[in-house]
Amino acid sequence: MHDDSADSRSRFAEEARSERPDLTLLCLLIGAVADPSLDEAGMDAAQVELDRLAGMLPYGPKTPAAWAAALAGLLGDRCGFRGSAADYRRLESSLLHEVLRRRRGLPILLSAVWTEVARRAGAPVYGVALPGHFVVGFGDPEGSGERVLADPFAGGRPLSGAEAELLAVSATGAPLDPSALRPAATLDVVQRILNNIQGWATARPEQSAVALWAVELSLLLPSHPVRLRFERAELLIQRGDFLAGAAELDAYAEAVSAVEPATAEAVRGRARAARAMLN
Template sequence: MSDETLPAFRDYLARDEGPALLEGALLIAEAFQPHVDRAACHAALDELARELAPGLPPGDAGDAAGTARALAAYLHDVAGFSGNAVDYYDARNSFIDQVLRRRTGIPISLALVYMEAGRRCGLPLHGVGFPGHFLVRLEAHPPVLVDPFAGAVLDEEGLQVLLRQALGAAARLEPGHLQPAAPREMLFRMLTNLKHIYLRQSDLPHALACSHRLLALAPGAVPEYRDRGLIQRELGLAAEALADLQHYLAHAPRDVHVETLERTVRELEGQLRRFN
């Protein structure tokens, strides 16, 4: 596949004001679909905010938990946004236009809906890259956490349950688990999810498009060079694969698979010598 939207994604990342999350999510959706109606997405979020606002407690009430409950109750119970547990690995769950249209998704894409609808109502919301499950954080003292997949406000016990599901029975909740995620971190996680989905489907061209964007977002993400190199090798892009795998081995010499990767590098070098 030709990757015509990659330059636009790179231009977006280079903006002085930093990446706006919704814009990045739309660019990701456009990379894998023939048409994304941006105006319809903005209109849908505006309409959600108009419907949400009357049910929120007054801003001076100091009721953060009540605000979070109202947010979740409207978006989950009334508007019908819920997690797609039946077909979790459908790529459409990661595309913001499809999530808005179908009203279902995975935790991080639903979190974006919560954040964008809430932001339009003046709510200070951030994403949280919680282990194994993306959450929404309403800034308050203390902050309140919402699970957009289930449409539920989480207390400490609920957070601990999620943590143990992800990390095992010995895991203990720490402040670092609840830190806000920057837009670049959210976009990186979205693209990582998509890459795994496409690899699961053996859709290597789309997986490669994800890898290109992951490295545009985070050029220092050394493991991504390995992954992109191996994808390119399978696609017959020997020169590109060789460059990525050499870069990876130079920066991650302790990889447990180093011997296998070095053998792959030698094979690619041999291929290129034969072609030249």
């Protein structure tokens, strides 16, 4: 691991554990781990671009619907930020600096652009983690006033309640849980971005290095599923690092032994098999 990557990872861990984690910075640090050419100047340039876009929004108080329309007009229409099916096949679609450059990305990264630009301009905006499709909300999520959903993947098109329901049903087969409409926490957004990257890499066995750093960044988040330890171990073994993989399997077995003793025993057997590969 080169020093720049180690520095990006330590900064990522520090920011994730701060009192108010910064979504833009965390996304850019993911980008710096993915793309060693993204240096401090490149990260600053991405922040400047978000500031520049925010400065292009019309000034003054607006209703949630007017904010949604202003963002769609600027980012969707004038700047051409949107997504297509092809974007799911590219790692760049999950990297904020690339999304700002290409103006293409996955729903969650485009939503990050929308929320970060709108927030800088003073809009009441938040991310909404619908099952299978991330969108943005405008208004007060806790109040009784107007709330508007918009779909950045479709250029910021307004989304009716029925359409949000349909998205949830098509993704999960179940009705929309009202809790899904609440503002998404920053670290939950970051975890979902890393899950997307891991999923992209897992479907491409030659990209195991990408899957490994995505899992390792997830493990730096203050709260993460213990199963990630197992996934990291399997990736290390897949990449030929049998000793480190076996050690991680033993650590995972220890973590689950109290509640899943049979699983723990099977995992310890897998660790022994990994060590045997060195003989």
